[in-house]
Amino acid sequence: MRMQVKLLARKMLVASVLLLLNGCQTAPLKLEDVVSKVTGESSKQAPEVSDEEYIEAEYTVFYDQGDHLKELVGKGAYSAALKLFNAHYDFFLDNSAFTGKSRIDQYDLQLSKVAQYLNQEVYxxxxxxxxxxxxxxxxxxxxxxxxxxxxxxxxxxxxxxxxxxxxxxxxxxxxxxxxxxxxxxxxxxxxxxxxxKATVAFSEYIKVSTEDFFEVYPVDVDVTVSLSEASQEILSHIKASDHESIERFISTYGSSLDVDTKKQIGNHYVSKFIRAKQGSSVNELATVMEAAVKAADLGVAPDEIEGLKISFVEVTSKTLLKEGQVEFPASIDMNLPFQISKAEVKDIFTNTQDSDYTIVFDVALSAVNRRVAKRDRAGSKYLSGHKTIPNAAYTARQMEVQNAQMGLQGAQSQLCYGYGALGCSIGKAISVGVHSATLQEAQQALVATPQTLDEPIHENYEYSYSAMDVRRNLTANYYVINNKTQTYFKDTFDISETRKFNLAYDIKGEDINKVKLLKKYDSEEIVSTYEDSAMSVKVTQLLDHYVQNIGDEVSLKNEGEFRAAIMYDKNEALTSYKNRTYDARPLNDHRFDHVVVIYNPTGSLGSGFYVTPDLVLTNYHVIDGAKYVEMKLYNGHETFGKVVKSDVRLDLALVKVQEKGKPVQFYNKNSLDLGSTTEAIGHPKGLEFTVTRGVISAIRKKESIFDTGGKEVLFVQTDTAINPGNSGGPLFFDDYVIGVNDNKLVDVGTEGLGFAIHHSEVEKFLDEDF
Missing domain, CATH: 1.20.58 (Methane Monooxygenase Hydroxylase; Chain G, domain 1)
Structure with missing residues (x-):
């Protein structure tokens, strides 16, 4: 009863508010009309409308979704009532604002009827x-x-x-x-x-169909898990299948098989493939290789191939490695599941029972080619020095000291008299102590603060960088010997690889971004390491080439004849290499054909000239600190070379060059007439391919410019203009080189004192190893 009274009171309160708000209306509402709206009672009936329009009704405090639900259920419009509930689900889940009760419970009667309609009539x-x-x-x-x-x-x-x-x-x-x-x-x-039951179903299915089981099975299952669980059934099926059926099976399910199952399938596949080829005229090794390669292509490389033993012999010439024709070695990757062992050439004729086949591998040529499309420049900043500036913090510390002094003075000057003198004196003492401590701290901070600061000075500069493609080419002769038939097949195998590098030059040691730049660019050391590293040659690559190119085999008579065949192929490759000539274009002065510009990665520039078709001579100080240098020929071609020999005392170095050039002729007489005209070709101050003229001033010995001690060096003294950039270039007497431009004396009032290393010193340097 009390609850009903409260409810009626709440409704009357709302009605009173509405009557107050109604004061501005022309025709005021009657209290009984308001109460009837609040309580949901009305003498008016809602018009007959469609289900959709019921859902789109406008709700007020007098007519909410619950009222609407009652109305629809009362008329038997259960479909519309269901739509209403779906659309206003959050409303019905909430509690009533008037009663505080759950609306689900409040409208349980109506919702039960809607549920009965949904559960029975609809579904x-x-x-x-x-x-x-x-x-x-x-x-x-x-x-x-x-x-x-x-x-x-x-x-x-x-x-x-x-x-x-x-x-x-x-x-x-x-x-x-x-x-x-x-x-x-x-x-x-x-x-x-x-x-x-998927595993059982799969086992039966693969016996009768080659279509993908997992695409037609009526439920989704984890393919990898299912195949793993069915591994034994799969292997039983593989054992009973021919190699073509296995290929179809792998094509369908191979990507989802586990590693161990793949290897076992690969073993069966190779065995069945070889068995299918037995009795044919196909070479046994070729058949096994074909099977192994196909298995690898299918992704089921076997872990062993029983019954076939292979020995491997490498006979790459140590001389060719030394001479530089073989610029990097080869590393053989035994990536086949054969029984492979290493052997010597003599074992081919003495231990024929130890292997079925012997592979002889000989690197005939390996070469590195650097290609730089262009060189660009980029800007950065470097630390060029420091400047002294006032320290603002020092001024601030001074102000703190002054303020502390003033505070202390104020505390000390405080007067105490009268009845409160004792208390005042105690307070003054405390205040003076605090201000004294503050002053002491401020003074200590001032002493610890420098009056000036060193501010770094940064200046802009440019460094150069190049995108470089390093291509490595390897040519090898190989021989596949059938130890059973004592015959062999030989062919040439080529392989190449390219790697991209980004190199920067002239980065200053004081560059403020040096660490970042060194991470951004590759170093010369990284490039050199790659160029010198062994190229990996997979046995599968070699034998696949053999399978594709197999032809007539040659009878293997004796070790001497076989070694002669290997040497013949070596010499043929060597002759082909040595016979490459430089194709020079006509020039007004052929001497320029001999000369090159040498760019040291550190940023310096010098000169050099060909002494053999692939060797350039220059000064040691031109290439100092570099293993490789870039070069430019007079015809505009760009190339590079590797430093292969140097002598610091003589200040000479030899560079093996990628592009062939035209070698100079050295002067072949014992005497040079003083006063004879000489000409130097070089690149003074970066002015490339400049010729300057002078005379022979003297022939004299003097200390090496590097102060190494030992014997003095024989020089040609000349007044021919020699400047930075001429170093390493030739000094000509007519068409003959009489010296290598090296240095000059630079002093106030001193001119025309240039020195070129005498040709006799140069020729002795060249004759030592080349």
Whole structure:
């Protein structure tokens, strides 16, 4: 009774507010009309409208969604009531603002009727029908012919339950259909049962079909897990299949097989492939290689191939390595599941029972080619020095000291008299102590603060950088010896690889971004390490080449004849290499053909000239600190070279060059007439291919410019203009080189004192090893 009174009081309060608000209306509302709206009672009936229009009604404090639900259920419009509930689910889940009760409980009568309509009239027959169809597949596994019907039954049942669950009313347990819940359990049981029997079904399926099992099986299963669980059944199937059937199986399921199963399949595949080829005229090794390569291509490389033993012999010439024709070695990667052992040439003729085949590998040529399309420049900053500036913090510390002094003075000057003198004196003492401590701290901070600061001075500069392609080419002669038939096949094998690098030059040591730039660019050391490293040659690459090019075999008579054949092939490669000539274009002065510009990676520039078709002579100080240098020829071609020899005392160095050039002729007489005209070709101050003229001033010995001690060096003294950039270039007497331009005396009032290393010193340097 008390609750009803409170409720009526609340409604009367709302009515009173509305009457007050109604004061501005022309025709005031009557109290009984207001109360009837608040309580939901009205003498007017809602007009007959469609289901959609019911959902789109406008709600007020007098007419809310609950009132609307009652109205629809009262008229039997259950479909519209269901739509209303779905659209305003959050409203019904909330508590009533007037009663404080759950609206679900408040409208339970209406919602129960809507649920009965949904469960029986809408979904009763649908659920029964799909349940009947799905019940046919409770016993697993079912025959392959029924998989489509089973898949359809699962899909239809899931569609019915999903559509049913799309209604918000089904989220409230007491309104949910038991038949639907039972159907959901049945769907899960059928799917789980089918999954548990997938391995059995798969084992039977692969016996009769080559199509993908996992695309037609009625339920989704984890392919990798299923294949792993069926590994024994798979291997049993593989054992009973021919190599072509295995290929089809791998094509369908190979990507999802585990590593161990793949290896075992690979073993069976190779064995069956070889067996299928037995009796044919195909070479045994070629058959095995073909099988191994195909297995690798299929992704099932075997871990062993029984019954075939191979020995490997490498006979690359140490002389060619030394001479530089073989610029980098080869590393053989034994990536085949054969029994492979290393041997010597003599073993081919003495231990023929130890292997079925012997592979002899000989690197005939390996070369490195650097290609730089262009050189660009980029800007950075470097620390050029420091400047002294006032320290603002020192001024601030001074102010703090002054303020502390003033505070202390104020505390000390405080007067105390009268009845409060004692207390005042105590306070003054405390104040003086505090201010004294503050002053002491300020003074200490001032002493610790420098009056000036060193500010760094940064200046802009440019460094150069190049995008470089380093290409490595390797040519090898190889011989495949059949130890059973004592015959061999020989051919040439080529392989190449390219790697890209970004190199920077002239980066200053004081660059403020040096660490960042060094990370951004590759170093010369990284490039050199790559160029000198062994190129990996896989045995599969070599033998695949053999399979593709196999031809007539040659009888293997004796070790001497075989060694002669190897040497003949070596010499043929060497002759081809040595016969490459420089194709010079006509020039007014052929001497310029001999000369090159040498760029040191550190940024310096010098001169050099060809002394053989692939060797350039220059000064040691031109290439100092570099293993490789870039070069430019008079015809505009760009190339590079590797420093192969140097002598610091003589200040001479030899560079092996990528592009062939035209060698100079050295003066061949013992005497040079003083006063004879000389000409120097070089690049003074970066002015490339400049010729300057002078005379022979003297022939004299003097200390090496590097002060190494020992013998003095013989020089040609000349007044021919020699400047930075001429170093390493030739000093000509007519068409003959009489010296290598090296240095000059620089002093106030001193001119025309240049020195070139005498040709006799140069020729002795060249004759030592070349």
């Amino acid at each position: 009763g027959s649908k659920v029964a029908a799909v349940r009947t169809d799905l019940s046919k597949f409770t016993q697993q596994p079912v025959a392959k012919e029924q998989w489509k019907a089973m898949s359809d039954a699962i899909e239809q049942a899931q569609s019915v339950t999903q559509n049913y669950r799309n209604n918000s009313l089904t989220e409230i347990l007491k309104y949910t259909s038991e038949e639907v819940a039972q159907l959901e359990v049945l769907i899960g049981d059928v799917i789980n049962s089918a999954k548990s």
